[in-house]
Amino acid sequence: MLSYIWIGFFLFAFVVALIKLVFFQDATVFPNMMEATFQMAKTGFELSIGLTGVMTLWLGLMKIGERGGMVTIIARLFGPFFSRLFPDVPKDHPANGAIIMNFSANILGLDNAATPLGLKAMKELQEINPNKEVASNAQIMFLVLNASGLTIIPIAIIADRVTMGSLHPTSIFVPVLIAHSCATLAGLIYVSIRQRINLFDPVLLAYLAGMTGLIALGVYYFTGLSQEDLQTQSLLMTSVIIISLIIAFISMGVYRKIPVFETFIEGAKEGFETAVKIIPYLVGILVAIAVFRESGTLNYLTDGIGWCLAAVGVNTDFVPALPVAFLKPMSGQGARAMMITLSDAKTGFGPDSFVGNMAAIFRGAAETTFYIMALYFGSVNIRKTRYAVQGALIADLFGIIAGILAGYLFFH
Secondary structure (H helix, E strand, C coil): CHHHHHHHHHHHHHHHHHHHHHHHCCCCHHHHHHHHHHHHHHHHHHHHHHHHHHHHHHHHHHHHHHHHCHHHHHHHHHHHHHHHHCCCCCCCCHHHHHHHHHHHHHHCCCHHHHHHHHHHHHHHHHHCCCCCCECCHHHHHHHHHHHHCCCCCCHHHHHHHHHCCCCCHHHHHHHHHHHHHHHHHHHHHHHHHHHCCCCCCHHHHHHHHHHHHHHHHHHHHHCCCCHHHHHHHHHHHHHHHHHHHHHHHHHHHHHCCCCHHHHHHHHHHHHHHHHHHCHHHHHHHHHHHHHHHHCCHHHHHHHHHHHHHHHCCCCCCCHHHHHHHHHCCCCHHHHHHHHHHHHCCCCCCCCCCHHHHHHHHHHHHCCCHHHHHHHHHHHCCCCECCCHHHHHHHHHHHHHHHHHHHHHHHHC
């Protein structure tokens, strides 16, 4: 599926660019596409190399956590929940700890920790995958939930809104959380139906209710803070969690009397090897996305949707912000740049306008789906992704729809 999408990006981009050149005499479209191709190839390589340091650090620490028993302790806390979502993963397998650590990091917005932990989880899941070129059920569930991108505090979006001069930069906090939650739920339901997982299992329902309650408490607490306090406390919480995890892993290793530094080096080497392995996959998907974007296909798609909605009488005030929603599954930086452009008070709509707020919500409503697919599946050489892409895009779609509804509820 991913290979067909990759080919489609190039074919659609070429056809649109050819139409612009022949019928509209746009002599810049092909040079722009060519420049974007080489620029994204360079960017893909730089991203992979930049990821090497983070991968080396966290996979080294994960190796200490595995040998010292800290990961096992964490896995036991959430084992009953994840054992039902991932029934094919043995109870005491190292993949369980990596999966739990990855989801925890994602929910708390610890991006620097989440990616290497996710790649570690994929590697562990690949070890029990009977067909090494085809995504297993567990890998699909893991990827779709990752692609739904549930995060409690969208601190990066809030920080950009502050920079853009928003008077209420944290006002998108609850709408983004609503959108994220709907995306995660949609992805979970879709994959569970495909894999015949019983979502009405009492244990699953109990964990889901508990997580929902914690998120609700978090929303209640953080919505009562000023923008300065929210950012300060978010940064403090993130820092405390990361440093505490590092100290806990090392301390447990010392307590169990394992060679801590030597174990760290062993895991760090795995991180370096993984980071190098993903370079071709990352370059390939980023180049395709860049060509698709520079051809102007995205603008035509947005205009077409706006025309169709207007024709049936639907309010189209949110349509100018749709490019952010379309870009986010393809490129996080592209979505960020588009959000900033739309939120610019001089050349755009302004950060506190309806379009500015919707752009911020769309950026938080979806995840960088194709980047995640290329990164995670590429790290273990999976060639046939089965229904993973469909599941991730369904999660993105429901996140975007929920974001539109939440935007109209809070800002229109």
